[in-house]
Amino acid sequence: MKLTFYGGATHVTGANYLLEAGGLRILVDCGMIQGSRYSDEMNAEPLGYDAASVDYLFVTHSHVDHIGRIPKLYREGFRGVIYASEPTAAITAVALPDTLDKIVSEAKACDCAPLYDRNDMEGALALMRGVPYRQRLRLSHAVTVEGHDSGHVLGSTAWEFTIEDQGVRRRIVFPGDIGNPPSTLLQDIDYVRGVDYMLVESAYGSRIHEARSERRQMLLDVIRETYDRKGVLMIPSFAVERTQELMLELDTLFEAGDLPKMPVFVDSPLAIDITKVYGRFSSYFNAEAREILKDNRGIFQFPWLTFTPSVPESKHINDVPAPKIVVAGSGMSQGGRILHHESRYLPDNRNTILFIGYQVEGSLGRRIRDGAKDVTIFGNHIPVRCHMRTIGAYSAHADQNGLIEYIRQANQGDSLKKCFVVQGEEDAAQTLADRARQELKVDAVVPRLGESFEL
Numbered sequence: 001m002k003l004t005f006y007g008g009a010t011h012v013t014g015a016n017y018l019l020e021a022g023g024l025r026i027l028v029d030c031g032m033i034q035g036s037r038y039s040d041e042m043n044a045e046p047l048g049y050d051a052a053s054v055d056y057l058f059v060t061h062s063h064v065d066h067i068g069r070i071p072k073l074y075r076e077g078f079r080g081v082i083y084a085s086e087p088t089a090a091i092t093a094v095a096l097p098d099t100l101d102k103i104v105s106e107a108k109a110c111d112c113a114p115l116y117d118r119n120d121m122e123g124a125l126a127l128m129r130g131v132p133y134r135q136r137l138r139l140s141h142a143v144t145v146e147g148h149d150s151g152h153v154l155g156s157t158a159w160e161f162t163i164e165d166q167g168v169r170r171r172i173v174f175p176g177d178i179g180n181p182p183s184t185l186l187q188d189i190d191y192v193r194g195v196d197y198m199l200v201e202s203a204y205g206s207r208i209h210e211a212r213s214e215r216r217q218m219l220l221d222v223i224r225e226t227y228d229r230k231g232v233l234m235i236p237s238f239a240v241e242r243t244q245e246l247m248l249e250l251d252t253l254f255e256a257g258d259l260p261k262m263p264v265f266v267d268s269p270l271a272i273d274i275t276k277v278y279g280r281f282s283s284y285f286n287a288e289a290r291e292i293l294k295d296n297r298g299i300f301q302f303p304w305l306t307f308t309p310s311v312p313e314s315k316h317i318n319d320v321p322a323p324k325i326v327v328a329g330s331g332m333s334q335g336g337r338i339l340h341h342e343s344r345y346l347p348d349n350r351n352t353i354l355f356i357g358y359q360v361e362g363s364l365g366r367r368i369r370d371g372a373k374d375v376t377i378f379g380n381h382i383p384v385r386c387h388m389r390t391i392g393a394y395s396a397h398a399d400q401n402g403l404i405e406y407i408r409q410a411n412q413g414d415s416l417k418k419c420f421v422v423q424g425e426e427d428a429a430q431t432l433a434d435r436a437r438q439e440l441k442v443d444a445v446v447p448r449l450g451e452s453f454e455l
């Protein structure tokens with residue numbers, strides 16, 4: 001059995017792992033590299049392996065850094081089966097066309113060839129099959145696989161492979177991104193225990209979130225402050241999960257009478273489309289969220305909420321007097337309508353920008369969060385004079401304690417032979433690996449890009 005790290009090694013984004021076992025070549029995730037100024041060049045490079053000889057692709061979840069290069073895989077010759085959970089398959093079918101639009105318009109702007117085209121994307125989507133959690137699939141006489149809820153976004157899956165070779169049975173788990181329970185919407189993590197090998201993400205490998213109990217109060221405080229200043233609250237938000245969780249949280253706060261009445265706009269066509277997909281998979285929600293659905297209140301709607309899918313509707317937000325809340329993509333301010341709102345509202349000290357999701361190194365969101373006094377948006381110099389707040393506890397990612405807990409569960413009975421720390425910046429990955437070695441006596445390593453391991 002051999003494992004090679006073609007992406008996601010010492011990088012948060014670009015997850016792409018090749019497992020060669022039991023006569024099969026199995027890929028897990030094929031994500032876009034994001035954030036770095038070299039991202040475009042890195043994404044454009046060949047994948048580094050013979051795509052046509054890959055038998056299966058397993059997708060952990062529908063974030064672009066896990067699915068964004070799937071059409072490129074198709075373009076390079078992959079024609080195997082793509083497995084994902086049912087919600088992941090449905091969200092991917094909405095998210096990839098949006099990614100394609102961005103790729104095509106960026107390629108036009110620089111007069112270069114796009115990373116892939118519509119044929120590649122449609123070909124790839126046709127290979128995709130949605131499967132329920134905990135259904136064991138047999139891939140060959142030697143290899144079976146089963147998906148477990150990783151609690152990160154709707155449908156996020158830890159894929160657990162079992163390989164039986166000459167009477168020896170080994171298990172390896174690819175959790176993708178790991179959630180930060182309890183989630184307002186999702187069920188708790190379905191831990192995979194007693195495996196031989198694992199990968200573990202490390203986006204927050206060196207950080208501890210605020211207590212979950214404090215986050216609702218922190219959100220309330222930020223909204224009230226902005227309301228009192230008659231300002232605009234900008235919330236850059238990921239279209240998958242962050243936006244839906246935030247809507248549910250605001251709904252609960254409005255319903256309880258805790259919030260001043262102010263208009264809330266969800267200004268992201270992608271988030272709006274994905275919210276519709278969420279509505280189809282309520283059986284994947286936790287009991288509390290299902291209860292709200294049953295109340296007939298409607299899960300993603302409340303009286304002051306307006307969806308603005310079209311451009312004229314989006315522009316109309318400018319005419320609505322503050323105080324108001326604008327939730328828009330992209331989550332790291334790398335494109336999307338949030339840029340229009342940031343151009344307009346960052347320079348005014350009555351306003352607030354609130355970060356609730358991960359900001360990758362090199363992104364505009366990261367620069368603002370790190371305190372930049374001015375930024376460039378659409379070629380214009382924009383001073384940053386508004387208030388800036390961060391609430392880490394709304395993150396969909398486990399913090400260091402949550403990641404250690406995931407490793408501890410996977411290591412039940414001291415089963416782990418090796419733990420590969422991926423999907424984090426170098427420092428975060430090393431910090432997590434150090435703690436896993438010291439505290440759990442686990443052989444934790446941080447693989448390099450392109451590095452292979454015989455297991």
Ligand SMILES: [Zn+2]
Pocket residue numbers: 061063152177
């Ligand atoms: Zn993710």
